[in-house]
Amino acid sequence: MELTVGPNPFFWSADDWQSFYDRLAEAPVARVVLGELVCSKRLPFYAARLPAAVERLTAAGKTVALTSLALVTLPRERKATAELAEAGAEVEVNDLTALSHLPEGAGFTVGPLVNVYNEGTLAWLAARGATRICLPPELPLASVETLARAAAGHGVAIEVWGHGRAPLAISGRCYHARLHGRAKDNCLFACEDDPDGLEVRTLDDTAFLAMNGVQTLSAATLSAVHQVEALKAAGVASLRLSPQSQGFDEVCRIWHARLAGGMDGEAAAGALEALVPGGRLADGFLTGARGTDWSAGAPA
Amino acid sequence: MVMEIVCPAGTPAALRTAVQAGAHTIYCGFADETNARNFPGLNFSREEMAEGVAFAHAHGAKVLVAINTFPRAGAETLWHAAVADAEAAGADAVILADLGLLAHAARHHPGLRRHLSVQAAAANADAINFYGREFGVRRVVLPRVLSVSEIAAINAETGVETEVFVFGGLCVMAEGRCSLSSWATGESPNMNGVCSPASHVKYREEGGALSSTLGGFTINRVAAGKPAPYPTLCKGVFRAGTAEGHLFEDPVSLDAAALMPALRDAGVTALKIEGRQRSRAYVGQVVRAFRAAVDALEAGREVPSGLLTRLTEGGATTTGAYKKTWR
Numbered sequence: 001m002e003l004t005v006g007p008n009p010f011f012w013s014a015d016d017w018q019s020f021y022d023r024l025a026e027a028p029v030a031r032v033v034l035g036e037l038v039c040s041k042r043l044p045f046y047a048a049r050l051p052a053a054v055e056r057l058t059a060a061g062k063t064v065a066l067t068s069l070a071l072v073t074l075p076r077e078r079k080a081t082a083e084l085a086e087a088g089a090e091v092e093v094n095d096l097t098a099l100s101h102l103p104e105g106a107g108f109t110v111g112p113l114v115n116v117y118n119e120g121t122l123a124w125l126a127a128r129g130a131t132r133i134c135l136p137p138e139l140p141l142a143s144v145e146t147l148a149r150a151a152a153g154h155g156v157a158i159e160v161w162g163h164g165r166a167p168l169a170i171s172g173r174c175y176h177a178r179l180h181g182r183a184k185d186n187c188l189f190a191c192e193d194d195p196d197g198l199e200v201r202t203l204d205d206t207a208f209l210a211m212n213g214v215q216t217l218s219a220a221t222l223s224a225v226h227q228v229e230a231l232k233a234a235g236v237a238s239l240r241l242s243p244q245s246q247g248f249d250e251v252c253r254i255w256h257a258r259l260a261g262g263m264d265g266e267a268a269a270g271a272l273e274a275l276v277p278g279g280r281l282a283d284g285f286l287t288g289a290r291g292t293d294w295s296a297g298a299p300a
Numbered sequence: 301m302v303m304e305i306v307c308p309a310g311t312p313a314a315l316r317t318a319v320q321a322g323a324h325t326i327y328c329g330f331a332d333e334t335n336a337r338n339f340p341g342l343n344f345s346r347e348e349m350a351e352g353v354a355f356a357h358a359h360g361a362k363v364l365v366a367i368n369t370f371p372r373a374g375a376e377t378l379w380h381a382a383v384a385d386a387e388a389a390g391a392d393a394v395i396l397a398d399l400g401l402l403a404h405a406a407r408h409h410p411g412l413r414r415h416l417s418v419q420a421a422a423a424n425a426d427a428i429n430f431y432g433r434e435f436g437v438r439r440v441v442l443p444r445v446l447s448v449s450e451i452a453a454i455n456a457e458t459g460v461e462t463e464v465f466v467f468g469g470l471c472v473m474a475e476g477r478c479s480l481s482s483w484a485t486g487e488s489p490n491m492n493g494v495c496s497p498a499s500h501v502k503y504r505e506e507g508g509a510l511s512s513t514l515g516g517f518t519i520n521r522v523a524a525g526k527p528a529p530y531p532t533l534c535k536g537v538f539r540a541g542t543a544e545g546h547l548f549e550d551p552v553s554l555d556a557a558a559l560m561p562a563l564r565d566a567g568v569t570a571l572k573i574e575g576r577q578r579s580r581a582y583v584g585q586v587v588r589a590f591r592a593a594v595d596a597l598e599a600g601r602e603v604p605s606g607l608l609t610r611l612t613e614g615g616a617t618t619t620g621a622y623k624k625t626w627r
Contacts, residue, residue, distance in 0.1 A: 071447060071474055073423045075453075095358075096399075096422070100430035115476060115490065117370035120400020136490060138479040146373035154334060158491070168480050169473035169534075172445025173627045184627035185402040200547060201539040203511070209480075211540065211547070216473070218483055244421075284486070290515055291483035 001232055001239060001259050003252065004031040004134070004159055006112075007067040007086055007092075007211055008243040009038050009167065011191045014046045016245070022055040023249055025060035028256035032057050033092050033111070033239065035066040035084075039174075040077045041187070054089065054290045058290040068098035070113045070170045071214065078186045094136075099128070107131045112161055112240070113170070117143065119150040126154035134159035134240050137166045137222055145234040157237035162224045163251060163272070164242025165197060165210055165217035165292065166282075175211040184214070193252050195245035196277040202208035207278050208292075218291065223272060226265040226295055247275040269296070303560070304570035305590050306364070306463060310342040310577055314351045317584045319361045322591035326356055327364040335366045336419060337576040338493030350389040362392040368417035369493045370398045370476075380404055387412045396420075397442065397476055402435040411470045412575045416440040418465070419476030419490070425457035432460045439463055441572060442545065443474050444554075445562040455567030461494065463564060466556040468574025470620055472534050472549040488595035496532045503528055512536075533585050555617035558604050560593055562611060563622075590599045 005024060024032060034053060036043040043182060050066075050133055058065050066089045071080050084091055085101035093099050094111035102108055109132040116122055116133050125133065133156055136143060148158045176198065177187035190213075191198075197210030197217050207219040224231060231239070241248075241255060248261050257263040263271075278285070285292030307323035309315035315326050329335025331343035344352060353363045365386035370377040379398070381388060383405050386394050393413060396402050397419035405414055418441040422428045433438040441462040455462055473480065475489065482488035485500040496514055504511045505524055512520035513533040519536025520529050529535075534548045554574070556563070563571065571594070573586055593603045620626055 015613045071421070071423060071445065071477075072427070073450060078424055078426055095427070096430060097424055097427040099427045113477065115370050115398065117398065117402055117490065118373045118376050120371065120404055121398055122400070124399050124403045130423070135324040136479070138482050138491065141375040150373075164477075166482050166483070169478040171473045172443075172621045173549075175473060175548060177627075179540060179547060185624065190390050198540050203521050203537060203539070203544075205539065206517060207539070208517055210483075215356075216480065285479075285482070290481065292515075 001228070002030040003034065003162070003255055003259065004238045004240045005252070006134075006164065006240045007035055007037040008031045009165075009215060009217070010195055010197065010243070010245065011039070011042045011213065012190075012195055012245065016047060016080050016195070017046045018250065020047050021057065022293055024037065025056050025062070027249055027252040029062065029241070030250055031063045031065070031129060033065045033067050037067050037070050037094060037113075037172075038078065039191075039213045040069060040074065041189070043080070044162070047233060051060060056105070063090070065092045065109055067111060068094045069094045070094045070167075071172070073172065089286070092269065098193065102129070105129055109257045110134065113167060115148070120148065121166070122147055122150055122156065123154060126156045130156055132157040132159060132237070133159070135145050137161040138285050138291070141227065141230060143247060144231065144236065144254050144286070148235040150236055159238040159240050160224060160231055161237050162241055163255065163275070164221060164240070164244065165219070166222040166285070167215060168209065168218055170215040171214050171216070174241040175216070176213050179211070188215075207280065218282065219278050220280040221272070221276040222285065223269065223281040223283055224286060225258060225268045225281070226283060228265065236258030242263075244277055246277075251275055301569070303564055303568060303594050305587065305594060306570050306572045307583060307587050308468075308573055308576040308578065309352070309583065310337065310339070311456050312348045312352050313578070314343065314578075314583045315363075316355055317580045319356050319359045321584045321587035323361055323587045325362040325364060325392075325570070326352070327572075328352065329366040329367055330382050330385070330519045332371075332378065332382075332405045333493050334379050336368050336489050336493045337366075338369070339577050342577060344559050346389065349386070349391070352376075353390040357390065362396055362605055363390075364393045364415060365389070365391040366395040366398045366417065367401065368395050368419045370490045371401055372491065376400070381410075383409055383412070384570075393439070402431070402437070406435045410436075413438055417476070418443055421474045423474070425454045428458050428460050429453065432458065439569065441465075444471055445474055445621050448559060448566050448622050451563070451568060452566035461569035462567070463484070463570035463572050464556075464568050465554060465574055466563070466571045467554060467590070470552065470554040470574075470618065479550070481562070484517055486515075496530075501531055515522060549620075550616065552616040552618045554620050556619050556622055557593060557603060558592070559619055559622055560597055564597060
């Protein structure tokens with residue numbers, strides 16, 4: 001099983017952004033998806049640095065893909081999505097708008113924000129040219145197993161969310177702007193102070209969600225660290241690590257060791273808990289009753 | 301063209317009420333997980349669907365069948381059967397969201413008209429035309445993330461008819477792309493056709509306050525004796541930093557009746573009312589009010605304002621994303 005680093009969902013300064021991808025060139029991961037997933041207003045801050053980052057990662061031997069936006073509504077977002085198809089790089093479709101611009105038969109990958117819940121959808125995407133599909137994090141292990149079997153017959157590689165705050169929702173409304181009493185069009189980049197999203201607590205002060213502009217994430221870091229063997233057995237080709245602002249080099253090393261057999265689930269979980277924002281892991285979508293549950297390695 | 305009023309029916313009785321109240325079109329679903337309002341005691345058996353369609357047709361109304369959850373891996377036959385049964389019942393169209401199910405319906409039921417559910421979240425003309433091209437989709441229910449001027453721009457670029465929500469419950473997240481409910485409860489709109497299900501709701505009294513919990517998470521608290529709001533996840537009270545409040549959305553519902561002239565001018569074909577879980581009486585009142593409004597509009601009279609206020613949750617309403625400042 002390989003490791004893929006998903007697109008950075010957060011708003012970082014251009015310098016932080018660049019230094020993240022500079023370091024990632026040295027990390028033990030096979031694939032990197034980059035570009036803007038969440039908010040088109042963020043892209044101009046680092047767009048000029050994208051080509052060099054792609055070049056550096058490619059030179060380091062990584063396979064690189066560019067993500068589409070998760071929700072495309074504005075004219076400039078449609079234009080950017082259309083141009084993505086012409087950029088020449090592999091495109092990760094995270095909104096079907098991107099697929100509408102890809103020439104019939106051109107290969108592409110499908111990101112976790114496209115709803116692939118069943119064999120029929122998988123078969124349709126494979127026929128359209130999908131070579132790799134990262135499944136929605138919401139899917140239970142039984143569905144992952146069924147879809148991985150079906151994917152093998154189509155020559156499609158299946159990827160599963162391995163690590164990161166889970167993308168739970170996307171909206172037309174910016175919650176960061178709303179929190180600051182602003183509208184999205186006049187947001188003044190309210191999200192820039194929260195490089196891992198802003199933790200949202202319940203009235204019992206339980207960490208529950210994290211707001212990230214128009215996106216809502218889980219507060220806990222989704223982690224498939226205890227399901228590695230089951231996912232391998234199912235034929236899953238790759239696990240996705242979603243960026244966090246601190247300690248990500250170490251996260252990559254832990255995951256590499258976990259996949260290579262140098263670390264068991266419990267040891268890896270313990271090491272990861274110390275590194276993730278908020279300090280809590282969850283794997284309930286795969287094996288629990290609710291997404292927020294954590295198996296702590298108990299048999300599924 | 302008169303804008304078509306598309307009304308919800310959770311039961312055969314509600315369907316008949318809506319038809320008699322002047323609905324042009326009714327939408328409903330089968331009593332299982334194939335539709336996004338899979339609530340206990342709601343929806344139609346196969347026989348009821350056929351009877352409902354016959355009743356509607358006899359009164360000049362149409363019936364759309366929502367099969368708009370995402371089929372479970374390994375269990376797609378349940379959804380395929382729903383499409384076949386909708387056609388057999390004489391439905392005028394099916395409302396679908398899943399790519400695989402759209403492909404299946406286009407291939408095996410080419411004569412059955414296909415609408416794209418709001419659950420597919422097709423939010424621009426490129427995506428909508430893509431569904432039109434690939435699956436012969438004739439109408440799209442627009443996601444609730446667009447302003448009126450954006451809707452007008454979409455209509456200028458597509459031959460696919462557009463249907464928009466004008467009244468009822470309001471999702472603040474793009475529908476079909478939200479797993480907040482399964483994060484907290486394990487059950488979601490996409491997989492199970494439910495959101496913030498009542499089976500996971502508890503009310504707890506402590507220290508003179510009444511707390512509402514969903515999946516064990518406390519997301520509302522009011523003084524004891526006050527009516528406790530239903531803990532729909534995105535409309536709960538949360539804390540972030542030093543702030544506490546309805547961080548995602550206030551407990552409001554959508555009322556875009558006042559925007560009907562603008563929506564007509566934007567080229568909208570149909571106006572959709574949310575609420576298959578609502579009572580027959582509610583459905584009848586809302587349908588009558590909206591039918592009167594479109595008839596007034598058609599006759600060049602002013603649309604009466606505020607006529608639906610007492611039917612909305614707590615009286616508080618919003619025009620949602622139709623006005624740009626909502627974002």
